[in-house]
Amino acid sequence: MKRLMFVFLAMLIFAGCWDKIEIEDRIFVYGIAIDKVSNELNKSKGPFYEYVNENIEVTFLIPNPSKVVSGEQNVFENITVRAGSIPEAIEKVFKKQNRHLFFGHEKLLILGEAVLRDDKILKEIVDWIDRDPQKNRSSFVVATKDVKGIINITPKLEKLLVPYIIGTLKNQEEVSTLLNIDFNGFVSNFKVNGVAILPIINKVKDEGVIKNVFLIKDYKLLKEVDDRYIRGYSILTNSLKGGRKLFKYKDHVLSYLISNSHASLEAKEEDGKINFNVKVKMEGDIEDFILNEDLLKADIVHNIEKSIKEQFENELYETVRYFQDTGYDYLKLKDWTKKHQYSLYKKYEKNWDEAFKTAKFNFDFEVKIRRVGVVR
Amino acid sequence: MVPNDDKISQFQVALIVFLTPIGVGIFTLPSTLAKDVETNGWLSLILGGLVCLLEIYFICCIAKKYSPAKFTDVLKQLFGKFLGTIFAVIIFIYFLIFSALEVRLFAETTKMYLLYKTPLEYIIIPFLFLGIILARCGIEPIARFFEAVIYLVAITFILVFLLYLPKSDYSNLLPVLRIHPLKLLKGVEDSFFSFSGFEVLLLLFPFMRDSKKSFKVSAISIMLITFIYVVIFVQCIARFGVDYTKTLLYPTLSLIKSSDVPGAFIEGIEGLLFSLWIVLIFTTLAMFIFAYSVIAGDLLKQKEAKHIVILFLPAVYIVSLLPDNIASTFELVDKLIKSLGYFVILILPTLMFIVSKIKGERA
Amino acid sequence: MLKRKKEVTYTYSPSSKTKVSKDIEENIEIIKTMLKDCDDVVFREFEVGGDGGEKMFLFYVDGMADKLLLDEFVLMPLMISSREVAPDFNQIKNKLYEVTKDNAMVVTDFKEMDIIEDIVMEVLSGDTALFISNTDKVLLIATKAFPTRSVSEPSAEIVIRGPRDGFTETIRINTALIRRRIRDPRFKIKQKRIGVRSKTDIAIMYIEDIVDKRVLDQLYSKLDKINIDAIIDSGYIQQLIEDKVFSIFPQAQTTERPDVVAAAVYEGRVGILVDNSPFALIVPVTINAFFQSGEDYYSRPVISTFIRFLRIIAGALSILAPSLYIAITSFHPQIIPAKLALSIAATREGVPFPAFVEAIIMEATFELLREAGVRLPRPIGSTIGIVGGLVIGQAAVAAGIVSPIMVIVVAITAISSFSITNYELATALRLLRFIFMIAASIYGLYGIVLSYIGTLIYVVNLKSFGTPYLAPLSPFYITDMKDSIFKLPLKYLKTRPLHFDPQDIIRQGDEDGSK
Incomplete structure (x- = not known):
């Protein structure tokens, strides 16, 4: 046994190293x-x-x-x-x-x-x-x-x-x-x-x-x-990791730095169409502000939040419409429906693309401004 | 000072039951499960584990009645001399073939992931040799070997868990339970056979110093294995999604491959993890070789199992090289599992349990 | 005085037992024949009781016996004081032996003996024999006072915190060093003489009610079987009592430190001291002990644990570092980050040898340097380090024979192998390293795993006096984990290590004094 091992080892040393590079x-x-x-x-x-x-x-x-x-x-x-x-x-x-x-x-x-x-x-x-x-x-x-x-x-x-x-x-x-x-x-x-x-x-x-x-x-x-639809896509698929949203507020273009975004979906069936209710919770900071308004006042912040929210919702409607036009569900909604609403998925599994095309979307954004920097 | 009586403790039994089933099977398991039961693999794994527990319960019941008799003697007592011998021969063949196939599958994966050009024979031979050297030493050194490697194994698993747990999309596991029960049964079957290896417990009883707690300890081991299998399955699905997992041959290795260790000294950890995994495969092989040598020793009425190990070495080697390619290897494994495997790890313990009950009542 | 010349025909054989004769002349003659040409033996014949007194004779080995003691406390009372004070010599002439023994000699330690061969043997180990005429007994005075090295700090096992005394070459001093640490009547020091010619003293030390009797029996039976001419060092005993003689792993622990031996004896192990050797042996030993140092017990537990981890990593590195280098550079570069792979590739570009040869060259050079450094006188030894480390390393890299990364790898191996506390184990691991390197050069990582499995199979089969070598890791003793890889505070070390199977498990009672 030991001798056999030895012979084998000797063989290896002289013949081996097949993979050596x-x-x-x-x-x-x-x-x-x-x-x-x-x-x-x-x-x-x-x-x-x-x-x-x-x-x-x-x-x-x-x-x-x-x-x-x-x-x-x-x-x-x-x-x-x-x-x-x-x-x-x-x-x-x-x-x-x-x-x-x-x-x-x-x-x-x-x-x-x-x-x-x-x-x-x-x-x-x-x-x-x-x-x-x-x-x-x-x-x-x-x-x-x-x-x-x-x-x-x-x-x-x-x-x-x-x-x-x-x-x-x-x-x-x-x-x-x-x-x-x-x-x-x-x-x-x-x-x-x-x-x-x-x-x-x-x-x-x-x-x-x-x-x-x-x-x-x-x-x-x-x-x-176009790049303009990517943010909406990221928000919907929960793959947004950061970045900015430029928004208009009283004729000025301001920047909202997103620190956290979470979209939660709900699907319902209404007269042969799927109705997606999307709730997005978003947190972020204001990066620049050029108006002579006190940013520490709650109602002003609230106003800004509201305008961001509207603009986000518009963006999302636009994005969804754009992707609906492509004819394929890139937004991974099929996956989501399969995971969370299996019966609905089963019903539309065969012609999902059609169902996606005709699906209706409602967006509800909850935008929070958490910080405004170190000046008022 | 440990007495030189070649007996093992209950902890060592637990380790043997824990380390023997974990081998090459886990490399392919997630994709088999994904094919059969989609996201419900974890459930079928748990159910498979339960079936496995039941079998272990049967084995322990039989053992309680007949220990410390040798396994072949128990077979002969239960089924008569002729049938008992035939059964023993079948189990012997089972262990022999599966140790060969374990080596083959291992060599194939090694060739794939570590050594692309090294001839298969040269991967198999040293591995087999080491397996035989360990198996020759007797059960106590084997058990101590298992204890010695368990630390490394623990490190392997902890690494796998830590590296992959946080980064995956667990919603991939949904939907839950949307599956036909018959399909689930198929998954349970797959899962159950991924535990194959626990049947060495059948042979261990004569070697135990004290067999009172053997059901408890082996049950804990099986639960641990179930846990590890479930974690690996869940990780694969969460990482790749069901549909893609189906297309992979070795999803577990792909999972390991797809990691990136942030800011570490090591970049491709898969080579290291796979090397650590070789130790796990080795434990399976050594135990299988030991198992067939014990049965052959009993059948041939040979006290020293040492020489029998070598006697059948050529057989193991030849069988391991029989399949032409990876596809036919898988096919062969599948066929054998469906025939021999069914008999040895599912039917036989159940049958033994029933017969021993009937005989017990008569007596 | 008449001198009868008696014909003595005597030839020495170790097994013969010649009785001391009543005739002192005959004894003298026998002894002188026996010790013919032994010019270091001093014979002194003298008479007690003045002129016409009785003849006495003493002999000793010059340099091994205390001459001052003989002069002042043996010869002085016998030759001078006995004439000055009562009783008169003639009164006691008939019971000279008893009087000498009981009244005249001012020494504490002597024995009575009556076999000449035994007497000669004792004299050769430093005692002095006193023959008295008309008596068939001999007084053996303990005068052992040979030159000894004083107790000094051990050179091989240095600690920062802990006792500074180390064993010397004298067994008596060594047993005293241990006894000072174990003042327990149950602590036994059994002495034996081994070596047909050398008759070396060997002391077996254990605590009666802790030690595992089976280990003791095994040790005795092995010692009894030894039939060798001489035991020069404890290394002889170690080789003769080990089970696997070809093994590279030491199956007995060697130490120069009495505190380590005492601690081991308290754990239920057996210490063996050999005369003329400053190294004590401890059996049984497990790999656990090799990664511990006495210092671990004296310093903070958390830090000790950290240091033990460090040692284990060092042990692993000293085996694995070069083989991993070979496996990674020649087989699996995907393991290391891309940038590192690139810089290794760049530095290896001019190197003419494959990584394996490169590693072998450097490791062999390092081994040579180490050996040269040990053998050379100390002042030159350190220059070897400088020459080896700086000049050869630097020049080899500059000449393009090896890559700088390889020099780093060798340095890491060297440093890690030096941080293992036990020298013998460090040597064993160094040897293993070459096996791993060869395996890695054939199979890459797979080769390393194969040799790991092979080594492990070998080690699990290894036993030191019945104790598995890898205990308490394998077989697993959970209670012994407290003092293995981890080192819990002393407060929690309530039991002795169970893997040595001590008779008395409890080492520390509860705080209220109960056990």
Whole structure:
């Protein structure tokens, strides 16, 4: 027994180390940017499939370790390959790089608009990430109209591009009209229902700016939604983490800093339509105030609260109407109804989209101003 | 000074019953449950745990009557020499095959999550060797090994709970109880078999220093397992939602993977947690190997179980490499659970209980 | 005076028992034959009672016996005082032996003996034998006064708070150090002589009504089986009484500190002292004891607990640090944060070796430095530390042979292995480290887990005198948790550690004095 063990150990020491790749032989892929460059699909002419298609362009965003440590600027190296699919692209990278691609630290997935328009490619990409246990499931997903532009941005304060974009996305806590989507959140809805919401980043001058979101339906791009509807969406889905609401008060535009928001829903059925009553409780501070009024007076605060409330309600009506027009329930109301009002859900399960379209909404905001700063 | 009599204490019994069922099964359990009972998996887990408690009650009743007789002797007493031997052989095969499949499933997941290129055989062989070395030592060192790893196991679970508890959307667990009872039954079946491993209790009685509290301690262990299973299921659902959980092969590992430890020295904790989990799988394997060696030792009238462990090592190894791929492995596990598993962990203890009652009344 | 030359044919064998003869000349002859060419033995023949008195003879080993004591309190009364005072010598001529024994010798400690071999043995351990003519008994005067090192602070186990005395090479002083701490008649010090030639004194110390008798029996039976020419150090005894001789784990605790031995004896364990060795052995031992220091009991409990945690982490680190480095850099870089991975990759870029070789080089260098530092004279030893730490580390990094991270890893391992209180265990863990490193280089994290499981299987099978090595963790003793990883205030340590199975469990009664 012991001798057998010994032989086995000796064997291992001389033959083992199958998975050993030294850390300096790895390429740490920080981000992957994928764009579709052509629609052509060449048929393979030979008796077996060859690499004939080059309809997508995959860019691996890779930091150069020695440059990172020595503190140089522009430490990102982009490896761009054209291929028919991502596995093919990886093969091609191996053909021109001596090191091994390593996806354990992948943090950002950038999808070009053209990719989003092609359901086959999009499905394939998402499945590729979902399937491989190596891939990082908490990486962010972002869409762009200009992949080339984005990957060539030189961030001003940050050394690396990917942390720059991720940091910007994480500012969701500061900006109410910004959404960030991580791969987990993206894939769970995308795989099951074929829908998703993706924030868009675009190059403006030499900065990446996040503006608007894409709606994806049936595994491909449906339309672009303006930033103005995002706050309402966040409030309704309880994903608002902070940010501001600018409101008009006596012809002045003032800012209300939201610190807390909670929406609670109720659904009722009224003449063949679902009636959603949404109650939103909101807390926040006043950030600027330019009138000569004493902000510590209760009735003035009350007035302001009232005007904020009205404007929020208008915003929400608008938002809901907008999403109703898209024809799909992006507001996750189906989910909510299933969870909380199962019988109603059962009744409308089959044609929920229709029911959502015709559903009526009532909003009731309860806006509180908790603090007003340190001046009166 | 601990007497050298190869007997175990009640605490050690509890540990064995606690650590043996937790193995690779929990990796896939949430997705099986999500498929069958959607959000009500927690309920079916609790019900499955209750069924399991009932079986343990049966086992303890039988043991109370016949201990400290050996398990095969009890079988022979209850069912006659011929039938008893056949039953013992079936249980032997059950333990042998399941130790092989446990190793196979473990190796597959390891290959997936830690070592992509290492050949399966080279993952299996050292693991099996260690399992056999431990199983050879006898029940008391096994029990002490279980005690020695329990601290690590506790750390693993605490890590899992602390990391994942606060960040999930628990409304995903709704709606509650909106399910057809027949479907729920299917879920209970799934859950019940995820407890498989507790049946080693059948064999433990001759080794106990004092078996009075054995029902109580094993019941506590089963409850703890139920709790852990429920927490993991709830976490998976809360994190991924039912529909997505269904599509995952190893939802538990995906759950572990999807964490990010804020501001920590460690980024991808899943590698570490999975490594800790290997210890849990190892306990299952060692116990199964020990179980089949005990039965084989009794059947072959061999006092030293030591050599029997090695005698069947090639069999375990070959069976573990039999399935072609992961899909056929799962299929095989499923088939065997539905046949052998049903018999060994559900029907047999019940049957033994009933027969022992009937015989008891006659006497 | 007539000198009869008597033919004595005598050859020494350790088992022979030669009776002391009434004829003093014969005795002298035997002894002189026996101790022929032993030039350190001094023979003194003299006569008592003036001219024509009776002959006496004493011999001792020069340097081991107290000459002053012999001169002033043995020879002086016998040769001079006996002539000056009554009774007259002639009156007592016939009962010379009794008078000498009872009236003349001004020493407290002597024995009567009548086997020559035994007498010689006692003399060789420092006593003085006095032969009196016409008597077949010999007076053995305790004159042991060989040069000893004075009690000084132990060099291997240093505490900040706690007693400063350490064992010396003299067993008598050592037993005294323990006895001073245990003034209990039930505290027994059983002495044995082991070693066919060396006849080394060994003291087995225990408290009669606490110690686990089975451990004691086992110890005696093992000691009785020892048949070796010499016991040079307690290390000999340790190796001879251990169950698993090839094990890297020490199955007996060694300590230089009498307070540690006394505390262990109070817990129901057995202390073993060996003459000529400043290290006492304590059996049985568990891994628990290796992570404790005497200081834990003298300082604040919360702080002691913290320090014990620290030691356990240090123990884990000293095994795991290099293997984790190998596993992470060569197999699973996703475990560490991206930025750290990048900087490791950058620093390793110029390194020509794989991480495993790099780690082996550095760990081996470190082991070499440590060994060199220990062996060298103290003033040079510290320079080795500087040369090793600064020059080699710095130069190796500059030359691109190893990465700076590796130097940090080695430093961490070194520091953690030094913070384990027991030197022997620290050495064992250092050896384990290499096994873990090899496993990690084959299988990465899986290899580490495999070697962890393997080590654990080995250790759970290890027993020190019947006590499982991992007690009280495995088997689990909940009451012993109070003084294992945790250290509760003394107030709550009411029972002795149960895993040593003491006969008397209660160590601290209630406040009202009852038990």
